[in-house]
Each structure stands twice: as structure tokens, then as C-alpha cells.
Amino acid sequence: MLTLYTYFRSSAAYRVRIALGLKGLPYASAPVHLVRDGGQQHSPAYQAINPQQLVPALTTEDGTVLTQSLAIMEYLDEAYPDRPALLPADALGRARVRALAQAVACEIHPLNNLRVLRYLMQELGTTEAQKTAWYQHWVCTGLDALEAMLASSGATGRFSHGDRPSLADCCLVPQMFNARRFGCPLENYPTIARIVAACEQLPAFQQAAPEQQPDAQA
Amino acid sequence: MLTLYTYFRSSAAYRVRIALGLKGLPYASAPVHLVRDGGQQHSPAYQAINPQQLVPALTTEDGTVLTQSLAIMEYLDEAYPDRPALLPADALGRARVRALAQAVACEIHPLNNLRVLRYLMQELGTTEAQKTAWYQHWVCTGLDALEAMLASSGATGRFSHGDRPSLADCCLVPQMFNARRFGCPLENYPTIARIVAACEQLPAFQQAAPEQQPDAQA
Structure with a gap:
């Protein structure tokens, strides 16, 4: 199962949520609250996942952590080519x-x-x-x-x-x-x-x- | 011939110049001075090329204008697959x-x-x-x-x-x-x-x- 580290109001996480929906890919949400606790993205636990201390991050089915919303969306398009494409062919x-x-x-x-x-x-x-x-x-x-x-x-x-x-x-x-x-x-x-x-x-x-x-x- | 709209000190244009070099692709330079004349990127002539009023822009061999350095570099990698790759295969x-x-x-x-x-x-x-x-x-x-x-x-x-x-x-x-x-x-x-x-x-x-x-x- 894909896991998305997300915050409801993060614009970059929102992009990836749309992309996952367009591809029809189910995923688990792991919320990271950007304000609470001084910002949970700065916690040591989350830093170990993404040293950039930013959401989103996506864990792939084999457990690899991907970061940066555009890179994640391109990955989804490449890894699931039988689903609707996010990029044209030419x-x-x-x-x-x-x-x-x-x-x-x-x-x-x-x-x-x-x-x-x-x-x-x-x-x-x-x-x-x-x-x-x-x-x-x-x-x-x-x-x-x-x-x-x-x-x-x-x-x-x-x-x-x-x-x-x-x-x-x-x-x-x-x-x-x-x-x-x-x-x-x-x-x-x-x-x-x-x-x-x-x-x-x-x-x-x-x-x-x-x-x-x-x-x-x- | 590819034409690159560039400014020597633009970091984004510098990226594309490196990519063109790594791919071994010759190109013509069209300098856009970001300071002189109140910023030549704001001129009507350049706005007609790139409404973002930013460098770089690249004109392809068929005359299409491409913008945004990352998009341009990905294009070069896709359009010239027989040259050294800028992205790995997996x-x-x-x-x-x-x-x-x-x-x-x-x-x-x-x-x-x-x-x-x-x-x-x-x-x-x-x-x-x-x-x-x-x-x-x-x-x-x-x-x-x-x-x-x-x-x-x-x-x-x-x-x-x-x-x-x-x-x-x-x-x-x-x-x-x-x-x-x-x-x-x-x-x-x-x-x-x-x-x-x-x-x-x-x-x-x-x-x-x-x-x-x-x-x-x-």
C-alpha cells in the first residue's frame, strides 16, 4: 500500500492527492500537522523520513520514501502506466x-x-x-x-x-x-x-x- | 538549431547550459539582459516568447518555444535519447x-x-x-x-x-x-x-x- 505523508492544507500534498485520485490508486494517509507541536514536520521521526522537513512524502509499495510533489507525481505516472496518464505521450x-x-x-x-x-x-x-x-x-x-x-x-x-x-x-x-x-x-x-x-x-x-x-x- | 534565451548569471539558464553540454547538443545563445534596459525580460518582444518574463526559454528545431528549466532539460533528455542520459532508467x-x-x-x-x-x-x-x-x-x-x-x-x-x-x-x-x-x-x-x-x-x-x-x- 502507498502511504502519503500529508497535511490537509498543504498545497504540495494536495497536488499528490489529486494525482493519486486521477490514477485511481488507493493509499493510506499519514497526517503531519504543520502547525501543532511546533510543526510535526520538524520532529526527529519525520526528519528521518524526509530531511527536507516538508510534506508530502510518499512511501512506495516496497518501502522507498519519495519526496517533492512533482517527482512523486512523475513516479506514479511511470510506475503505473496502465492507469490514466498524467502526462501526454509526445x-x-x-x-x-x-x-x-x-x-x-x-x-x-x-x-x-x-x-x-x-x-x-x-x-x-x-x-x-x-x-x-x-x-x-x-x-x-x-x-x-x-x-x-x-x-x-x-x-x-x-x-x-x-x-x-x-x-x-x-x-x-x-x-x-x-x-x-x-x-x-x-x-x-x-x-x-x-x-x-x-x-x-x-x-x-x-x-x-x-x-x-x-x-x-x- | 536550438536557441537558448539566456543570461550569464541566471541560475536557471546555467542549469540548461550544463544539460545541453552533457547531451553534446550545439545551440545558439540569445542573451536577455536581466538588469539592462529595466530588464530585457520585460520587453514586449521577449514577453511574446515567454509570458513568464523569465529566462531560460529554448526554441526547438521546429521553432516551438519551451520554458521552465526543469521542463526544458527533461525535453532534451526525451527528444535526444541517443545522447548521454540526464535521468537514470529506473x-x-x-x-x-x-x-x-x-x-x-x-x-x-x-x-x-x-x-x-x-x-x-x-x-x-x-x-x-x-x-x-x-x-x-x-x-x-x-x-x-x-x-x-x-x-x-x-x-x-x-x-x-x-x-x-x-x-x-x-x-x-x-x-x-x-x-x-x-x-x-x-x-x-x-x-x-x-x-x-x-x-x-x-x-x-x-x-x-x-x-x-x-x-x-x-
């Missing part, structure tokens, strides 16, 4: 899907992580308003680019790439969840909004949502 | 190499980008010392994790994964170049230092170095 299409995923995972999300927001407040003494402005600035900068990439390409379909959900959608939907949560202005992203709405009709996306997780709080 | 090995690469590309580098440092200074009014502390904090946090991942694994060899350079090394070497440039304390990373020294003996790494680029300034 090299150019794969490059496009990966670039869309990385436009979220390398450009937006790393700047708005819990640990980064904490550093802003605790080390740089930013105000709540400055923290929110920071958050919204990087979300909007990234979504401006993504909207342009999606709206200008004939490869965009019902989903980010064609008419089947992909790795790009696994990254996009959690990012939009965060954007809404932090009140980012989203009216300039009609293509993204349309794709996210299509994703949210699918059970894999619905079941991966933070509020559906066993560790979600009231 | 799914678990590929997942490990990708996670090592992403531990740089998703956890360290995005926080220390030029645009982020500018935001700190211009919008948050940080001092030079606070900016440096920020830079060093994220580099050390990331390298602590990477050193633990590399030192604890039997899969680490002369390079990050076994005895052949991989995607992980393409990301590690530019990150260490940046770490040195910003005076980060590096004495706690013996495994990383050993791997970087092995990489720097190879022509692909030497020729990709910032100071070797046509657009490098005196």
Missing part, C-alpha cells in the same frame, strides 16, 4: 505540461509557503498587510503568466492541456484554492477559472480537497 | 534525481531570485544586511536538507546519483555558484562540495559557467 506536450506545472511549483508556491510567511513576520517584522500584499503580488505575477500561457495556446482544451486532466491541473487547482483563501483578485483569469471549474467536477479533485481530508479541522 | 532512480533537482529548483532558488530580492528592498524596505540574511537563510535551509539526502543514501556516488552526472547535478552546481557569490557558509556540506568538485572537472560544467558566457561582463 515530448513537446510533456514539456508544455511540465512547464505549466512548474510555473506554479517553482514560481508561485515557494514564495507563499508557511515557512516563508513566518520568516516575513518573525524575522523581517512585516505587518499583516505587508504579508498579504507579498502573497497577492506573487500569486498575481504567476497567474498573469499562466493565464497568458493558457489563453494563447491551441493546446489548451477543457483542461490545461487538451481534454484530459494532467500534472498541470494537479498543480493549478491547489494554487487557486490558496489564491481564494488569501483573497487574491482573480477576475483577470478567465481561462484559469474555466479550467479549474472543469477540474472541480471530477471526483479525484473533489476528494483531494483540503476540507475532505481526515486531518481537516472544524 | 522509476525510483528517476524519482530520486528529480527530487534532488527540485530540492534546489522549488525550495532554494525561487526565494533568491533577482525579482524577490528587489521586492524585499523596494517594497519591504529591508536593509542590505537583512537581504543577505534572507538569502543565506534559504540557501542554508535547503543545503542542510540536500546534504542529508545525499550523505545518507547509498545511491549517491561520484555525482548526486551514481557515477554519471544527472539533472540533479545540473541544478546543484549553479546553486553552489550562487551560494559562494553571496558568501553563504558552506563548511557543513562535505558531500555537496565533493560532488560539485567532481562536476567542475567536466567540460560541460566548465563551459556553462557564467564567466564563460558571451554576455558575461568584465
Whole structure:
């Protein structure tokens, strides 16, 4: 059985939960609470699993620990090729899907992580308003680019790439969840909004949502 | 002919230059100066190539524009399978190499980008010392994790994964170049230092170095 170390509100864990759902792979959830106990990801027990002290991590069926959400999703696609594919078959299409995923995972999300927001407040003494402005600035900068990439390409379909959900959608939907949560202005992203709405009709996306997780709080 | 939109000191462009060298692929350089003219990456001409306003971008032989350094390197590996591989053949090995690469590309580098440092200074009014502390904090946090991942694994060899350079090394070497440039304390990373020294003996790494680029300034 696959085991996912996860936190309900972690955007990176959310991506992998969607991917597991799209592949139709059952898994056990091992919750790691990022706030409680000073952050359970910093515990010696979890550090032995993932020295990066980040979620997600995934234990494969043979007990190997994998880290980094994009690497985990690519592994699932390679290890279970008979399940629905998260990447298209052609090299150019794969490059496009990966670039869309990385436009979220390398450009937006790393700047708005819990640990980064904490550093802003605790080390740089930013105000709540400055923290929110920071958050919204990087979300909007990234979504401006993504909207342009999606709206200008004939490869965009019902989903980010064609008419089947992909790795790009696994990254996009959690990012939009965060954007809404932090009140980012989203009216300039009609293509993204349309794709996210299509994703949210699918059970894999619905079941991966933070509020559906066993560790979600009231 | 492949064309790489590059800036000599861009860490992400540096990764792709190494990958092109390891694959033995000739390419044309199209320099995009990230500082001059208010940042040439923001020009309408470059935005038409890459709406993300970031380097690198790569034009393939059929004229398709690819973006995001990790996606570009994976494309090169898939499109030129007869050249030396940047990823191992097995799914678990590929997942490990990708996670090592992403531990740089998703956890360290995005926080220390030029645009982020500018935001700190211009919008948050940080001092030079606070900016440096920020830079060093994220580099050390990331390298602590990477050193633990590399030192604890039997899969680490002369390079990050076994005895052949991989995607992980393409990301590690530019990150260490940046770490040195910003005076980060590096004495706690013996495994990383050993791997970087092995990489720097190879022509692909030497020729990709910032100071070797046509657009490098005196």
C-alpha cells in the first residue's frame, strides 16, 4: 500500500492527492500537522523520513520514501502506466505540461509557503498587510503568466492541456484554492477559472480537497 | 538549431547550459539582459516568447518555444535519447534525481531570485544586511536538507546519483555558484562540495559557467 505523508492544507500534498485520485490508486494517509507541536514536520521521526522537513512524502509499495510533489507525481505516472496518464505521450506536450506545472511549483508556491510567511513576520517584522500584499503580488505575477500561457495556446482544451486532466491541473487547482483563501483578485483569469471549474467536477479533485481530508479541522 | 534565451548569471539558464553540454547538443545563445534596459525580460518582444518574463526559454528545431528549466532539460533528455542520459532508467532512480533537482529548483532558488530580492528592498524596505540574511537563510535551509539526502543514501556516488552526472547535478552546481557569490557558509556540506568538485572537472560544467558566457561582463 502507498502511504502519503500529508497535511490537509498543504498545497504540495494536495497536488499528490489529486494525482493519486486521477490514477485511481488507493493509499493510506499519514497526517503531519504543520502547525501543532511546533510543526510535526520538524520532529526527529519525520526528519528521518524526509530531511527536507516538508510534506508530502510518499512511501512506495516496497518501502522507498519519495519526496517533492512533482517527482512523486512523475513516479506514479511511470510506475503505473496502465492507469490514466498524467502526462501526454509526445515530448513537446510533456514539456508544455511540465512547464505549466512548474510555473506554479517553482514560481508561485515557494514564495507563499508557511515557512516563508513566518520568516516575513518573525524575522523581517512585516505587518499583516505587508504579508498579504507579498502573497497577492506573487500569486498575481504567476497567474498573469499562466493565464497568458493558457489563453494563447491551441493546446489548451477543457483542461490545461487538451481534454484530459494532467500534472498541470494537479498543480493549478491547489494554487487557486490558496489564491481564494488569501483573497487574491482573480477576475483577470478567465481561462484559469474555466479550467479549474472543469477540474472541480471530477471526483479525484473533489476528494483531494483540503476540507475532505481526515486531518481537516472544524 | 536550438536557441537558448539566456543570461550569464541566471541560475536557471546555467542549469540548461550544463544539460545541453552533457547531451553534446550545439545551440545558439540569445542573451536577455536581466538588469539592462529595466530588464530585457520585460520587453514586449521577449514577453511574446515567454509570458513568464523569465529566462531560460529554448526554441526547438521546429521553432516551438519551451520554458521552465526543469521542463526544458527533461525535453532534451526525451527528444535526444541517443545522447548521454540526464535521468537514470529506473522509476525510483528517476524519482530520486528529480527530487534532488527540485530540492534546489522549488525550495532554494525561487526565494533568491533577482525579482524577490528587489521586492524585499523596494517594497519591504529591508536593509542590505537583512537581504543577505534572507538569502543565506534559504540557501542554508535547503543545503542542510540536500546534504542529508545525499550523505545518507547509498545511491549517491561520484555525482548526486551514481557515477554519471544527472539533472540533479545540473541544478546543484549553479546553486553552489550562487551560494559562494553571496558568501553563504558552506563548511557543513562535505558531500555537496565533493560532488560539485567532481562536476567542475567536466567540460560541460566548465563551459556553462557564467564567466564563460558571451554576455558575461568584465
